[in-house]
Amino acid sequence: MLNFGVLTALFLEVCILTGTANAKTALKAAKKIEQDVxxxxxxxxxxxxxxxxxxxxxxxxxxxxxxxxxxxxxxKNVSIPVTCKIRLLPDMEDNIKLVQLIQDTGVSALxxxxxxxxxxxxHPNRNHIIKSLTDxxxxxxxxxxxxxxxxxxSDIDKFRESCGASSVMIARAAEWNTSIFRSDxxxxxxxxxxxxxxxxxxxxxGFVNTKYCILMMMRSDMDQQxxxxxxDSKGLEELCDIWGMSDxxxxxxxxxxxxxxxxDKYLGVKRRKLEDGKYCIEMPIRFYKKDYxxxxxxxxxxxxxxxxxxxxxxxxxxxxxTQDRCFKCVMELENxxxxxxxxxxxxxxxxxxxxxxxLTVLNEDDGRKPDIESANDDVISVWRREFQDDTIYxxxxxxxxxxxxxxxxxxxxxxxxxxxxxxxxxxxxxxxxSNKKKCS
Ligand SMILES: Cc1cc2nc3c(=O)[nH]c(=O)nc-3n(C[C@H](O)[C@H](O)[C@H](O)COP(=O)(O)O)c2cc1C
Numbered sequence: 420m421l422n423f424g425v426l427t428a429l430f431l432e433v434c435i436l437t438g439t440a441n442a443k444t445a446l447k448a449a450k451k452i453e454q455d456v457x458x459x460x461x462x463x464x465x466x467x468x469x470x471x472x473x474x475x476x477x478x479x480x481x482x483x484x485x486x487x488x489x490x491x492x493x494x495k496n497v498s499i500p501v502t503c504k505i506r507l508l509p510d511m512e513d514n515i516k517l518v519q520l521i522q523d524t525g526v527s528a529l530x531x532x533x534x535x536x537x538x539x540x541x542h543p544n545r546n547h548i549i550k551s552l553t554d555x556x557x558x559x560x561x562x563x564x565x566x567x568x569x570x571x572x573s574d575i576d577k578f579r580e581s582c583g584a585s586s587v588m589i590a591r592a593a594e595w596n597t598s599i600f601r602s603d604x605x606x607x608x609x610x611x612x613x614x615x616x617x618x619x620x621x622x623x624x625g626f627v628n629t630k631y632c633i634l635m636m637m638r639s640d641m642d643q644q645x646x647x648x649x650x651d652s653k654g655l656e657e658l659c660d661i662w663g664m665s666d667x668x669x670x671x672x673x674x675x676x677x678x679x680x681x682x683d684k685y686l687g688v689k690r691r692k693l694e695d696g697k698y699c700i701e702m703p704i705r706f707y708k709k710d711y712x713x714x715x716x717x718x719x720x721x722x723x724x725x726x727x728x729x730x731x732x733x734x735x736x737x738x739x740x741t742q743d744r745c746f747k748c749v750m751e752l753e754n755x756x757x758x759x760x761x762x763x764x765x766x767x768x769x770x771x772x773x774x775x776x777x778l779t780v781l782n783e784d785d786g787r788k789p790d791i792e793s794a795n796d797d798v799i800s801v802w803r804r805e806f807q808d809d810t811i812y813x814x815x816x817x818x819x820x821x822x823x824x825x826x827x828x829x830x831x832x833x834x835x836x837x838x839x840x841x842x843x844x845x846x847x848x849x850x851x852x853s854n855k856k857k858c859s
Contacts, residue, residue, distance in 0.1 A: 441485065441814070442475035442492040444502070451742070461489060461503040464563075466536045477506050477536040483520050490524035494787040504530030504563065507548055518552050519555070529590055530561040540567070540591070544699050559585040561774050566591035572602050595636050608636050609645065616664045616717060620671045626655045631659070686801045687760055699749065699756035700780055700812065702802065705763075707770035713784040717774035724783055733768045733777065737747050748773040755814060780814050782807065 437446035439461060451457050463486065465476030472478075479486050486503075493501045503526055508514050521529055531552060533544035544564035553560040562582035569575055570593040579587045592599050597615070598606040605611075611670060612633050619629040637646040648661045659668040687703040706717065718735075725732045730753055737748040745762035751771035757780065759772035778785040779799050787793065806812040 442488040445489045451764040461663050464504045464506040464532045494525040500522050500527035502528040506536050508531045520557050528559040532563040546581040548780050555584040561586045562587045563588040615805050686798050701758050702776045702798050703760040704775045710787045710791045715783040720786040721774045737766050
């Protein structure tokens with residue numbers, strides 16, 4: 420279960436734990452993430468001021484009608500399981516009413532933290548109250564609040580049993596030593612810290628958060644030199660030095676730089692093989708309408724090019740992405756596909772961008788007003804410098820085999836592609852004068 424601030428339990432799938440104050444916004448948020456997570460857990464246990472002030476978290480415990488409305492709305496309208504997490508109320512009768520109300524909304528499970536809203540982690544967790552509530556419910560209960568009694572893997576099950584629950588949610592015990600989930604027993608904290616630093620470096624996690632997490636792990640060993648030095652550390656290099664991870668930092672930094680250099684060098688220009696065996700050339704190109712005269716567009720320019728070269732006109736296949744309604748277009752010209760890296764706000768923008776990519780490869784003018792600088796210029800000059808002369812990237816005219824000109828070859832800009840056999844049929848009335856000359 421991935422919670423915005425902390426890893427509270429390890430599931431193979433991601434469940435989002437989130438706060439909300441009313442059914443309408445809860446549903447709006449749930450709909451946005453419904454396709455990306457396996458379950459939605461509504462947090463009715465957070466005692467922090469920001470949650471309470473916003474009417475979220477534990478503030479909901481005093482508003483049973485709102486709880487009912489939020490949960491029933493979600494259960495009815497989302498396609499994935501909905502669960503919720505509560506803290507205890509001071510009065511047992513109120514607890515019983517609350518959990519029954521929650522169960523009746525149709526939620527798939529209920530998480531119970533055995534402390535009151537105003538209690539802090541130093542207060543004992545009321546496992547026996549969780550057990551009494553579990554006994555009267557028929558939905559699965561997830562017991563929470565037991566980190567202090569979980570020092571070994573086997574303690575997880577002891578905690579679960581003492582609460583009569585079907586599973587357990589763990590926050591701090593996992594924060595203190597992630598290897599608490601190892602059935603052979605936890606690893607020494609210092610080893611875990613080193614492994615953690617590797618993950619933090621691989622993920623490019625910021626220094627401040629990395630330091631905070633290490634200090635959480637070292638909490639009971641803060642008298643040790645590494646702990647004290649970590650507390651004083653001012654940057655990632657120093658932190659890695661303390662933990663003997665400087666070589667790993669160097670390796671990650673070098674790999675990242677090499678990757679960045681590669682991206683900078685080619686500015687994201689790529690040639691990919693598609694599932695159907697065709698090639699697709701992709702460039703981070705955009706269509707900026709203001710750069711073009713009213714009556715001219717890249718699509719029009721490309722169409723004119725196909726007419727001049729007697730080839731089948733381009734086919735624009737545009738996909739709409741459901742989550743943000745953005746568009747991406749793949750323009751197919753003579754069995755080669757051209758696309759922009761970017762998703763655009765409209766189908767037109769996506770199609771025009773794909774046409775510019777095609778025209779760039781064909782070395783054709785895309786119709787832009789003269790002397791107008793564009794953000795596309797860097798990409799186009801990378802194309803010209805790095806790719807244009809490479810035969811595998813060049814567009815081979817006559818590749819479609821659909822219009823009677825399939826064997827006639829002339830590369831863009833009137834250059835003949837060296838790699839292609841030129842078997843022009845001069846008798847073909849559609850053949851251009853320039854191609855006839857090349858073949859004769
Ligand atoms: C760093 C941290 C962040 C937390 N963030 C949340 C949160 O966003 N929402 C929530 O419901 N509980 C949050 N909790 C509380 C835990 O989910 C859990 O209820 C509490 O820590 C008691 O369980 P434990 O004994 O296993 O730590 C957080 C706990 C910690 C330590």
